Amino acid sequence: MANISGNTTLLGGIEAGGTKFNCVIANCAGDMLAQRVIPTTTPEQTLNACADFFHENQASVGKISALGIGSFGPIELDKRAPAYGSIKKTPKKGWSNTQIVGFFKDALDVPVAFETDVNAAAMGEFTAGVAQGCDSFVYVTIGTGIGAGVMIDGKLIQGIAHPEVGHMLIAHHPLDEPKISSCPFHASCVEGLASGAALNLRFAEGIHEVRDNHVIWDIESHYLAVLCVNLTQTYSPRKIVLGGGVMQREHLLPKIRKEFLRLINGYAHELAIEGVDDYLVLASASGLSGVIGALALAKSVRNS
Amino acid sequence: MANISGNTTLLGGIEAGGTKFNCVIANCAGDMLAQRVIPTTTPEQTLNACADFFHENQASVGKISALGIGSFGPIELDKRAPAYGSIKKTPKKGWSNTQIVGFFKDALDVPVAFETDVNAAAMGEFTAGVAQGCDSFVYVTIGTGIGAGVMIDGKLIQGIAHPEVGHMLIAHHPLDEPKISSCPFHASCVEGLASGAALNLRFAEGIHEVRDNHVIWDIESHYLAVLCVNLTQTYSPRKIVLGGGVMQREHLLPKIRKEFLRLINGYAHELAIEGVDDYLVLASASGLSGVIGALALAKSVRNS
Numbered sequence: 001m002a003n004i005s006g007n008t009t010l011l012g013g014i015e016a017g018g019t020k021f022n023c024v025i026a027n028c029a030g031d032m033l034a035q036r037v038i039p040t041t042t043p044e045q046t047l048n049a050c051a052d053f054f055h056e057n058q059a060s061v062g063k064i065s066a067l068g069i070g071s072f073g074p075i076e077l078d079k080r081a082p083a084y085g086s087i088k089k090t091p092k093k094g095w096s097n098t099q100i101v102g103f104f105k106d107a108l109d110v111p112v113a114f115e116t117d118v119n120a121a122a123m124g125e126f127t128a129g130v131a132q133g134c135d136s137f138v139y140v141t142i143g144t145g146i147g148a149g150v151m152i153d154g155k156l157i158q159g160i161a162h163p164e165v166g167h168m169l170i171a172h173h174p175l176d177e178p179k180i181s182s183c184p185f186h187a188s189c190v191e192g193l194a195s196g197a198a199l200n201l202r203f204a205e206g207i208h209e210v211r212d213n214h215v216i217w218d219i220e221s222h223y224l225a226v227l228c229v230n231l232t233q234t235y236s237p238r239k240i241v242l243g244g245g246v247m248q249r250e251h252l253l254p255k256i257r258k259e260f261l262r263l264i265n266g267y268a269h270e271l272a273i274e275g276v277d278d279y280l281v282l283a284s285a286s287g288l289s290g291v292i293g294a295l296a297l298a299k300s301v302r303n304s
Numbered sequence: 305m306a307n308i309s310g311n312t313t314l315l316g317g318i319e320a321g322g323t324k325f326n327c328v329i330a331n332c333a334g335d336m337l338a339q340r341v342i343p344t345t346t347p348e349q350t351l352n353a354c355a356d357f358f359h360e361n362q363a364s365v366g367k368i369s370a371l372g373i374g375s376f377g378p379i380e381l382d383k384r385a386p387a388y389g390s391i392k393k394t395p396k397k398g399w400s401n402t403q404i405v406g407f408f409k410d411a412l413d414v415p416v417a418f419e420t421d422v423n424a425a426a427m428g429e430f431t432a433g434v435a436q437g438c439d440s441f442v443y444v445t446i447g448t449g450i451g452a453g454v455m456i457d458g459k460l461i462q463g464i465a466h467p468e469v470g471h472m473l474i475a476h477h478p479l480d481e482p483k484i485s486s487c488p489f490h491a492s493c494v495e496g497l498a499s500g501a502a503l504n505l506r507f508a509e510g511i512h513e514v515r516d517n518h519v520i521w522d523i524e525s526h527y528l529a530v531l532c533v534n535l536t537q538t539y540s541p542r543k544i545v546l547g548g549g550v551m552q553r554e555h556l557l558p559k560i561r562k563e564f565l566r567l568i569n570g571y572a573h574e575l576a577i578e579g580v581d582d583y584l585v586l587a588s589a590s591g592l593s594g595v596i597g598a599l600a601l602a603k604s605v606r607n608s
Contacts, residue, residue: 136463136464150538152456152461152463153459153461153462155457157456157457157539157540158457158540159440159456159539159540159541159542160440160540160541160542160573160575160576161540161572161573162540163537163538163539163540164537164540164571164572165537165538166537167533167537167568167571168533168534168537168538169474169475169530169533169534169567170473170474170475171473171474171475171476171492172475185568185569185570185571186567186569186571188475226473229471229472229473230472230473230534230538231538233467233468233469233470233471233472234454234467234469234472234534234535234538234539235461235463235467235538236461236462236463236464236465236466236467236468237463237464238463238464263473263490264471264489265489265490266489267468267471267489267490268465268468269464269465271464272464
């Protein structure tokens with residue numbers, strides 16, 4: 001971590017997760033000047049601890065000119081909505097209807113950019129990760145839940161809410177018995193069948209204890225391959241970047257690629273078929289995509 | 305059809321389908337000054353007949369300043385590719401590797417805009433149909449095949465090829481036996497299960513003869529509802545516009561809406577749930593979306 005900011009503009013970034021808030025101050029070149037990880041407890045405690053981080057560090061490294069936040073959700077992204085900038089109804093206890101943007105605008109008096117956590121991570125992969133130079137791609141996280149940030153022609157897509165690709169409906173795998181879904185809404189969506197939470201529901205000992213040669217990994221790679229086929233047929237992206245805790249099982253990616261090729265059966269651009277090894281790729285290993293993306297978001301809203 | 309152009313700029317449009325090419329000349333206000341429907345036979349015959357239409361009518365109404373084409377496919381849309389502007393490998397006999405854009409640039413000496421037929425139809429719905437003023441929506445055609453044009457923030461999305469949402473993989477309906485797919489690539493994609501071709505494969509007498517109370521319509525509306533759920537979870541659009549021959553069965557749309565609400569089970573923006581009657585809608589009845597969209601495309605490339 002560098003110690004000097006010189007006289008360049010400084011930016012703040014927050015990766016706001018359900019477990020921890022990762023706060024950083026960096027200069028425009030991307031050098032991290034200060035960082036602090038704050039556990040996600042109550043909104044009041046957590047948000048004030050974040051504000052304290054910025055106040056304390058600004059005293060030594062200088063004032064930030066903008067803040068970018070990638071947040072867990074669902075969040076309100078419609079700038080015309082009264083609740084813009086808040087976390088909406090969420091299973092995360094105590095956090096429903098928490099106003100995030102308003103809090104930090106008041107506390108830090110800077111422009112604030114606000115995005116989904118997956119969009120911020122996608123922006124991070126685009127800025128400094130495996131999607132550099134690739135302006136049409138999908139970043140998918142397969143963790144406790146499944147979600148995606150989608151960049152098309154250099155822009156993150158949003159629509160009336162934001163993509164919820166984890167809730168795409170797919171077929172049950174015939175070997176996946178008994179039928180279990182971790183999704184309270186859908187018996188057969190990708191998240192309900194293939195997320196980390198779904199896998200853990202299938203094994204009392206937890207999915208971490210399950211060996212690589214267990215049939216569950218054939219089932220899991222099938223579900224994720226179906227997801228990748230459907231993302232290909234909808235967004236026609238240049239690349240699909242797979243991240244999140246479940247993808248840390250190293251044997252999974254080659255199995256997903258193989259099943260993807262079998263299922264799509266040649267019906268896609270050659271870059272996705274012959275080029276599958278560059279098409280279905282792992283997210284950057286640093287784990288910094290979220291904060292790097294938040295800083296990129298900050299840059300986009302600062303008053304220059 | 306109006307007979308005078310005045311001194312305004314004229315535009316040409318072609319809806320290039322597998323059965324017919326619909327050619328028009330219009331002024332910038334959208335008044336159609338000349339129109340001719342040309343059957344799709346061989347590329348040489350069809351394309352020359354189109355060129356003749358423009359030459360003959362330009363002599364009376366005036367020269368067009370640009371041409372827009374919405375074409376059946378698959379087509380090459382990558383402007384950096386040598387085959388840009390051509391129909392790629394297609395089941396339509398004799399049409400594989402036909403250069404469309406080059407032909408009309410040579411024949412008419414004007415800038416040519418080239419898009420998929422569904423993108424042109426989407427543009428038509430946006431310009432003068434049910435999606436006016438709605439800059440994020442999906443236009444789906446359920447005809448012989450199933451395809452979609454997708455507008456996000458006012459721009460048609462493309463990616464490395466173009467969306468092929470008909471080839472999204474979905475679950476077989478348990479009552480849809482024996483298992484039949486009209487898609488040569490996939491045993492269980494939307495097009496293979498729910499297109500007009502798929503329906504016709506199930507009935508020797510043709511789907512037109514099948515009554516509204518047959519169970520096939522429950523199955524069909526289920527498949528199309530799954531498609532609508534998955535389009536909702538990927539694109540998060542403001543509206544889904546359903547067109548094509550299959551949607552002319554009037555009892556289908558209410559069934560799709562009902563099944564969509566059951567399947568998505570509340571997990572979407574209220575505009576898609578409470579507002580479902582404005583969210584899942586039929587395409588404009590005029591059948592002119594394709595040529596109106598082609599004219600809008602022409603407008604976007606003319607030298608002003």
